[in-house]
Amino acid sequence: MNAAMINKTSFFILRVTIIIFICQSIVYAATPVIDIEIRNHLFIPSEIVIPENTKVKLVIHNHDETDEEFESYELNREKVIIGQRKGIIFIGPLPAGEYPFFGEFFPKTAQGKVIVK
Amino acid sequence: MLLSSVIIVLREVLEAALLFSVLIALSKQMGLNSRWIIWSLLLGVLGAFTYGMNINNVSEWFDGVGQEVSNALMQLTIYFMLVVFMLMLYHFSCKQKVSKFPLSLIMIMIILLAITREGAEIILYFFSVTHSQNYYMAVLVGMTIGASIGISIGILFYYLLSNLKPERSIFIGLVLLLLVSAGMISQASLLLIQADWLPSQLPLWDTSELLSEKSVTGQLLYALLGYEATPTAIQAGLYLLGLIFPISIIMGLKFTYTRKKILSDRPTKQ
Amino acid sequence: MKSIRFFLSIVILSTITLMAFLSALNGYRDSMTKAEQLFDSELMDKAHLLSIVFSALHIKNKSLNTDVSLIDLESESGKIDNGLTDETRGEDFNDHFFAFQIWQNDQLLLRSLHAPETAISQFKQGFQDINFFNHRWRAYSYYNQRSNLWIITTERKDIRYVLAENIVLETILPVVIMLPFLGILIWSIITYGLSPLRTLAKELGSKRADDLTPLAIDKQPVELIQVVNSTNDLLKRLKASFFREKRFASDAAHELRTPISAIKVHLHNLSHLIPLPELPSAKNSFLQLQSSVDRMGHLVEQILNLNRTSAEQYVTRFTELDIYNIAQDVIVKEYAHFEEKQLKIALEGEHCHINGEQFALEILLQNLLTNACKYTPEGGSVLVNISSDDNNVYLNVEDSGPGVPEDQYERLFDRFYRLNGDCHTSGTIGCGLGLAIVQQIVELHHAKISLGQSSFLNGLLVRVIFPKEGAK
The missing domain is CATH 3.30.565.10 (Histidine kinase-like ATPase, C-terminal domain)
Known part of the structure; x- marks a missing residue:
């Protein structure tokens, strides 16, 4: 009786895991990629538009010598982008609206926003 | 640049300082040798430098999300260390014997990891921003101010906690550690969502109108309880789980202690 | 070990640091906002000035039937070097601080040397932040209705920011620099403030074991009067009990002297009355008795000596x-x-x-x-x-x-x-x-x-x- 229950539960967990993996890979395959450059402590482009309720992969290329930290309270994201490297950040799905982000190391110039439509 | 350097340094220092002051106050209450403090600070600074200097390599891991994963891993380790520490603390508060060496070791690990994670960001920031001489003075002043504010809050917090009665300070310390550790879980889950290791979802609610994460109170609450204005369901769920897990173990311990006590009391009554 | 001095110094210094730095930050933020407003109003003024000057020129040119839009932007006359700040005007393209454009009906009439040829910002009255030429700019667009002109003036945000910050920093720096001195000052003040406590401790510590004179109370601070009073009270009671003990010993010794002398005399008399040589056992007892009495007499005498020569008695x-x-x-x-x-x-x-x-x-x-x-x-x-x-x-x-x-x-x-x-x-x-x-x-x-x-x-x-x- 007990063993049967354990069997059942473990089977259930396995199934759920598989489903999650499948879902994830589907989502992953459909994830749009948006490139952002950092030059001279500026985000180029400084405004990006993404569709509503969609996960998006941001690839941030830092062309500066210095590191930069991509930061957004609205997006709940925070990541150090090393100088002359690139970094990957997944954002979304998000409801429509404007989500400002900034470079925490040079916040006066490195500013931008994500517009979700 | 001054304000942003204050914010960056303050946010990192505050988190470590609060954790540090709670642990020092509790270790004083438990009558521990304070040598662990120096060790953890030393190793922490060493760790921060190592991590900061090698972050470009770390970032490359796991298809470019190595930073998030390693940070999350550190957070999770701190969480489990904190859980073990809390259990030992509870053990101690029940007048049970607690071996002091592992306790010191756990505290060293917690502080070491916390400083490594927080310190690395400060080091990266400092070297990036002082690349151009324009900001040198402002950044230096800002970092001094940020660090001083964080450390001052830590010190005041420590004295507040250590001047309470032992039982009360242990109880408050336990609650604080509980909240901080759950905050760690929340941060770790956020990082894993960012790295796409955990599925991302629409935010469950939005309290940024009510209390913005940008505000000073928001920052303080973020450091203390891992406050998040727009959490997703997974994040909130893991936060709750992180809160319930140590509580349930402590409750279980409490139950066994009382049962033991009843059992040991019974023969004397008969 | 808890030290009052350490505790007070650290806690006071932390509190002052916290308050001073928070207010300094507040001041910094306000000053920066004010500086921003100042720069903005300056930018506005520049736009207005350009608008007036250019409108006048434009109307004059119109009356002369010259087409202003034909101004050759590449010719020397069309280039207007802003030269706002001598320091920022360098050979380097990046170091230019100010740029402007004058538009009429989507046509660029005039621009500064380092302004792009496309519209810097949207034709919308007011301030905007935009990126061009690798920098972030603060732009102000102004529409002159009379002459139907759009004037866009811009300034580099980063330079503006550094200029403002350097000024504000001057006011913050002293707060930071004074902190270590404040720490030393607080430490010394607390050390000084606690000196009565140290003096009292020293006084008590150096007191000789038999010195039971009360402590002076007149120089003590209010907080210590209770301690000194209690200590003095204790000393008084101790002294009284010592005195009683001494008095008892000497009184007892004194009172014992007379009966001992009497016993000695009686023993002497007894030795003549009893034929001791015939009673060997009695003789032994008798000698023992005599030695005991002598010893007792000696003891009483010594106790009296001890008492007589004690410092308290000796005047x-x-x-x-x-x-x-x-x-x-x-x-x-x-x-x-x-x-x-x-x-x-x-x-x-x-x-x-x-x-x-x-x-x-x-x-x-x-x-x-x-x-x-x-x-x-x-x-x-x-x-x-x-x-x-x-x-x-x-x-x-x-x-x-x-x-x-x-x-x-x-x-x-x-x-x-x-x-x-x-x-x-x-x-x-x-x-x-x-x-x-x-x-x-x-x-x-x-x-x-x-x-x-x-x-x-x-x-x-x-x-x-x-x-x-x-x-x-």
């Missing part, structure tokens, strides 16, 4: 005395005892004068000599030596007895302590008060006493060192 003023003469007198007095044991006694040295009290010094010498006599086996010798140098007078009493182990020296001065306890080998009467009395008298004369081994008699050497200027 007599010192006079200049010749210690040699006193020694001579005492030896004469005690000579009978020495003769009884066939001991040789010699007095050596010189006449030395010290400030002292005759009776007390007699008791001192008497006790030392009695001890020497008691503990030196028959046929031995005792040497009394008096010498002096520039500062001190030395009194040495040596004997050829068995001496005393070095580890016992300290204890010898304890009251009622006798070497080897009750199993005293010498079999002589004694109560263990002799050296206690001696020490008391020594202290009374501000002298020092030390024990050692006699260099040529191999017994105990007692050395008393009197200061020559004497006690005041």
